[in-house]
Amino acid sequence: MIWKLFLVFLKIGLFTFGGGYAMIPIIESEVVERHSWIEKELFYDLLTLAQAAPGPISLNTAVFVGYRMCGWKGAVASLLGVILPSFLIVLVIAIFFSSVRNNSVVDAALRGMRPAVVALMVAPVLGFTKGMKWSLIAVVVVTIMLFFLHFSPVYILLLSAVAGAAFALIKRKEDKK
Amino acid sequence: MIYLELFLAYLKIGFFGFGGGYAMLSLIYNEIVVQHAWLTASEFSDIVAISQITPGPIAINSATYVGYMVAGVWGSVLSTIAVCMPSISIMMLVSVFYLRLKDNDILKRIIAFMKPVVVSMILSAVLLLMFPSEESSDFENTWSWLIFSSVLYGLHKKQNPILLLIYAALAGIVIYYCPALMASLG
Numbered sequence: 001m002i003w004k005l006f007l008v009f010l011k012i013g014l015f016t017f018g019g020g021y022a023m024i025p026i027i028e029s030e031v032v033e034r035h036s037w038i039e040k041e042l043f044y045d046l047l048t049l050a051q052a053a054p055g056p057i058s059l060n061t062a063v064f065v066g067y068r069m070c071g072w073k074g075a076v077a078s079l080l081g082v083i084l085p086s087f088l089i090v091l092v093i094a095i096f097f098s099s100v101r102n103n104s105v106v107d108a109a110l111r112g113m114r115p116a117v118v119a120l121m122v123a124p125v126l127g128f129t130k131g132m133k134w135s136l137i138a139v140v141v142v143t144i145m146l147f148f149l150h151f152s153p154v155y156i157l158l159l160s161a162v163a164g165a166a167f168a169l170i171k172r173k174e175d176k177k
Numbered sequence: 178m179i180y181l182e183l184f185l186a187y188l189k190i191g192f193f194g195f196g197g198g199y200a201m202l203s204l205i206y207n208e209i210v211v212q213h214a215w216l217t218a219s220e221f222s223d224i225v226a227i228s229q230i231t232p233g234p235i236a237i238n239s240a241t242y243v244g245y246m247v248a249g250v251w252g253s254v255l256s257t258i259a260v261c262m263p264s265i266s267i268m269m270l271v272s273v274f275y276l277r278l279k280d281n282d283i284l285k286r287i288i289a290f291m292k293p294v295v296v297s298m299i300l301s302a303v304l305l306l307m308f309p310s311e312e313s314s315d316f317e318n319t320w321s322w323l324i325f326s327s328v329l330y331g332l333h334k335k336q337n338p339i340l341l342l343i344y345a346a347l348a349g350i351v352i353y354y355c356p357a358l359m360a361s362l363g
Binding site: 060072076102109128 | 320338
């Protein structure tokens with residue numbers, strides 16, 4: 001099992017181009033659909049937590065899935081799997097940098113992949129917003145705050161966590177009455 | 178001691194790197210270029226280019242690259258471990274906590290309130306890539322939009338995302354490399 005976790009995350013790590021968000025559909029297809037290690041609803045909760053914790057979202061997701069399947073050993077195995085491909089490739093590039101960057105085939109392939117990466121980032125947005133109603137207004141407002149007004153996402157996340165806790169406590173009191 | 182400095186710098190980057198990806202870029206820049214002067218600004222932009230052509234989060238890519246440039250192979254191993262450590266320890270705590278309390282009403286509500294913010298963070302990253310303020314965009318022409326919408330459609334139809342990425346790379350080679358090759362062959 002630990003070996004399998006390592007291999008699945010190795011595959012995910014190898015194809016995580018363009019940073020964390022673009023790998024969400026890849027993780028979802030491996031972890032939720034193919035191996036059914038995590039239920040779909042839990043997966044979006046997990047992404048929210050992975051985003052709220054420090055560090056890249058792909059590492060955080062790997063640690064959570066690994067931990068859930070096999071405890072801390074699983075977490076270490078998934079983490080190694082997800083970082084090993086990028087570590088080895090970057091190390092090789094650091095050693096022979098200029099020839100790779102100026103290769104026109106690599107450049108052409110990248111130009112094709114960039115819009116694909118953006119599409120991979122849009123997919124989880126659709127997954128998250130499925131079933132949202134009033135929250136969609138929050139999505140629009142916060143997007144404007146982040147993109148146009150350059151608010152720091154850390155404070156907004158913190159604030160929304162506090163608001164969520166307060167709301168739950170008020171609800172609890174009302175239910176007792 | 179260079180190893181210790183590298184380790185501490187990347188521990189800091191790992192710990193304060195909220196939001197991942199491009200959000201971490203300014204933090205990394207500040208540590209590597211401004212504080213320690215391990216790289217010049219133009220060498221730093223190489224890291225961004227490298228991160229685009231390699232898999233993996235930019236925080237890890239930069240750790241491996243800077244570590245190697247500053248202190249060789251061991252430097253790169255050390256900085257990569259350092260940048261992962263906060264992630265693994267904090268996320269392990271979060272996992273334990275979450276798996277125990279996942280039916281707790283307060284935790285449920287906190288997650289429900291944070292979800293729209295996470296969606297917005299992803300959306301603003303998408304907007305940044307589609308309409309960047311500086312010179313180059315990931316969407317350079319109609320082909321880009323065509324690839325974008327085909328991949329999105331493929332994802333909607335539950336195609337394997339890894340295969341879709343490979344198709345996009347092949348499409349890039351056909352669209353951008355083949356005409357140049359033909360031209361050079363006469």
